[in-house]
Amino acid sequence: MSNNTKLHHNEPLIRLSKKTALPVWKAWAIRLGAFLFAVLFCAVIILILTGSNPIEVYRMMFSGSFGTSRKFWNMLQSLAMLLIVSVAVTPAFKMRFWNIGAEGQVLAGALGTAAVMIYCGGKLPAAVVYPLMVVTAVVCGMIWAVIPAIFKALYNTNETLFTLMMNYVATQLVAYLIVFWEKPKGSNVVGTINNPYGDGDWFPAVFGQKSFISIAVVLAITIAMFVYLKYSKHGYEISVVGESENTARYIGINVKKVILRTMLLSGAICGIAGLLLVAGTSSQTISTATAGGRGFTAIMVSWLAKFNPIEMILTSFILVFFERGAGEISSELSQSFASILTGIVLFCIIGSEFFINYKINFRKRHKEDKGGEAA
Amino acid sequence: MEERVPAVELKGVCKRFGRIVANNNVNMSMYRGEILAVLGENGSGKTTLMNMISGIYFPDEGEVFVDGREVSIRSPKDAYELGIGMIHQHYKLVEIFSAAENIVLGVDADGRFDLKSETVRIRSICEKFGFSIDLSKKIYEMSVSEKQTVEIVKALYKGAEILILDEPTAVLTPQETKKLFSVLRAMKADGKCVVIITHKLNEVMEISDRVAVLRKGESVGSVETAETDMNALTQMMVGKQVILNIERPAPNNSVDRLFVKDLTCLNPEGFKVVDNVSFTAKSGEILGIAGIAGSGQRELLESIAGLQKIHAGEILYTNPSNGQTENLRNKTPMQIRNLGVRLSFVPEDRLGMGLVGNMDIIDNMMLRSYRKGKGVFLQRKPPKTLAERIIEELEVVTPDAKTPVRRLSGGNVQKVLVGREIASAPKVLMVAYPVRGLDINSSYMIYGLLNEQKRNGTCVIFVGEDLDVLLALCDRIVVLADGKVSGLVDARSATKDEIGLLMTKHGGSEEDEQ
């Protein structure tokens, strides 16, 4: 039966085994190494594609984020908007609930905010309208998030696919309402929704910065989320459900309840993100692009930060830095070039996780030694 | 025949998982036309060793010879090419495929794929060895024994000459076991090399020609079955004759604490896994539950703990503080707790259920107590104190309380779990296989802890597999067979044979279902 010689295999050249534990600093060193590798790799890409000196390009990118006070605040605002969505999706991810519907949940919140601004703005006192905006945004975000969660809890419906589909339902809903809200008629653009309670923006400038309030809100939510996940009973339940549903059952955690509650929280924060994007940014309008892909980018930010809200400040900064920096290189190619660079950086960091979790064993040349021993 | 060439020979095989040494310097031979039993306690490295022959794991050190030639088995495919097939304990079948599809899966064949003509070949194998299966039936519609048949036919279809079966009888009824053994004998007669992994001595004596014994990952040696007996094998398995010098205090102030009445539970397929079980557990005693693996022990404990849906019957608990009786039937663990029922449970699956592997010891302490205290925030102080106390008192070997429990060794994991469950001063303590995979010292420490609970008046329910331990530790033993209570014995007077007989005593209704 086994006469063919090919059965005399050697030990495989490369064999993988799982690393039991790696010191935290080593893991971060590997990630940093991957990041540096990515920066180098991007430099080569820049050189090939644009022909510019990469160092010069990086310097320009740096000035895109820190060059002037205005650029710095713009960068901070972008960072804050990405950060809040990332923070929003995090509790769900920690629970191993793959909510990739943040895009839709943010849009739902934006929609609620815009509706209140358009229909109630100027008709009701400001003291009513502002709270109403917040409540509507939160409720809309929650509704959008809890629908897939209900089906997950009841029928184990695949949440990744469900939340993904909900994004486009939200997009089309916005497209539908834009027709009623557009200004001027036929433009298919809502235009700036003016603040009827003053001549300025909906959010007053603090220290001369219009985006200050938004940034402060995001920072507060980020810290609150960190505390919630790490120190609260709810946060503990989320961790247990995420690690092992069996254990959760064993200690009497109502898994369905936790799924629903956590997704409501996720949705609520997404709703607030929608509110800030509509009322807190300079454009003060709504479009199908209001969420701007942040719902998807947030997944990467949250995952790269290992679901730690504080570390997300760093990871979202990396993404925003490339996005804004690429805008400095060439305005024409900015958006697409930023996506390429971001993609490369993320691929490298994602790939580096492998070296944190697995050990590569190369074929040992032990046969010879063995022979000697046996003799 | 003196110089037979072994079908498979292992020389100095080692396998480590992280710091855990699963196999160390194992030597073993298996021959054609012979049934070899690989005997060893749970955790002695039997499965790991066989996984290296079947290409699931690759040995860290050592050599494997097939028919006298050194080989390197890098994948199950390599193993099949060498004529080695393994039937894993957890069947490797694709649920949504039919039996026939599963059997032909992965076979390299030139030309077109024609399930019909393959079916003819499968049928001829079935006839030759006496299997009866419906080849078009989907796996998810099958019973365990049907699935096992599919696995065996699959291995034979792929031309396996060396067949390894991992704990094949663990989930079978005696009738099914009998059928399996006659099949194995037919394969032996056909000149195949059959290896069965087991820890059941009676089966070893019944079916095998030779026995190879593993102990703590090392090979102890092999003997001809005809030239040995159960006592000698036990000795090889456990090392020097261990006189189980387990302390057994007299029951202390026993009152009836927990009543299980006519309890019936169904598995997802609708079979009765716990069938009309009734018994009473008393405070201040240890009630043992014996039975072959999968006789309904897990479901029984889980239904008491509120984790399993109860089909019929009741579970009554008498609260010692107010004398009231509560019905625990179909209550959630939370509801049971809120009734003031102090019930602790050390489940069989320690890291999958009782503990969270990625959390540190402190956070694992919190699993039971995190709801305590007012407000929305966790109190980390009490669990930290508890963790430190358990580490000290139970001699848990760990760098510190902040170490994830996944990184502890099996014995230390169990100390953490048992320590936590005892810490809440339970009135009922259920433990499932608490010493599985533990070294002697840790095992004795666990026995001591259980006895301490007994003295404190706790009602302890101990599910075990080692009859010697059950007989030495418990006061009374309930024996389960096929989900039914087949006997209730006094552990002080009962013998091992008596329990062994009860464990394999089956109701007549089972035959009708076959």
Next chain:
Amino acid sequence: MNLTRISEFFVQAVMFGVPLLYGAVGEILTEKVGHLNLGIPGIMYVGGISGIIGGYFWETYGNPNNTVMCILCSLLSALAGSALMAFVYAFLTITLRANQNVTGLVLTTFGLGLGSYLGSALAGLLGTDTTISLNATSAAYKKLFWVDIKLFGSVFVSFGFLTLLAIVIAITASFVLQKTRVGLNLRAVGESPATADAAGINVIRYKYAGTVIGGAIAGLGGLYYVMDFIGGSWSNGGFDDRGWLAVALVIFAIWRPKLAIPGSILFGGLYILYSFIPNLPRSSQEIFKVFPYLVTIIVLILTSVRKKKENLPPASLGLPYFREDR
């Protein structure tokens, strides 16, 4: 509605559906080996621009009248581009065991960036404000091989070869998955890699084959869009959310390539229905576009409620496989 109008509707529904069909069949192959590739939108986008680049170079430096070469250059280029993208995903998720959702989303970001960048770069090559227009290649796609289908006895509709190829690929994929040994092995890998591995199937190789071939097929959807649907031109972002619709179609077709054929026509029909209903206000038009997603959600819910094992996603979808896991 008269017959001409109905046949027109049908033609447009098919035209809209073809890219979705390619995308869905590609994604089905990918998911059947247990990988949820959310990078499909990026792959299809890159497939489109690669086709344009291939076609552009032949039209510029070769002979535009050589129909076969026009097609060959753009087709191979599209296949190579999308396969390369899928390979990046495959390497990260299969060999490096990276998280599939995150990797897929990054791939989409990367692919949309790359496609737009290449599109702009090509436009820059032609001089600013010149839209790329590959008339010869596009005409070649429409001319080379087509069928006239007689509808209602009088009206003819014709489809180019990429349309036919889509259907051929879908039927072939169905046949391979259901009736061949390769298909059986492939499905086993997605259902239970450990089982497949124990049966001697090279899990890693099948996973690579499924994701890379799947990606290449999806890329043809992009090619169809640029060559046939919009007639050989390119505009950044023009592909819209067709990639996500393709992912939706996978669910709608309950992971069966054959069902994706009527599904794609239905999706296309639902998506363009608004323009065939007279006097529909613009707002309602937007609402009509939500129908493909809504029916997908309904199918997703129904299959999970009924729990018929054959209709659920492949059991190991989204999970990495490592043999020595214990």
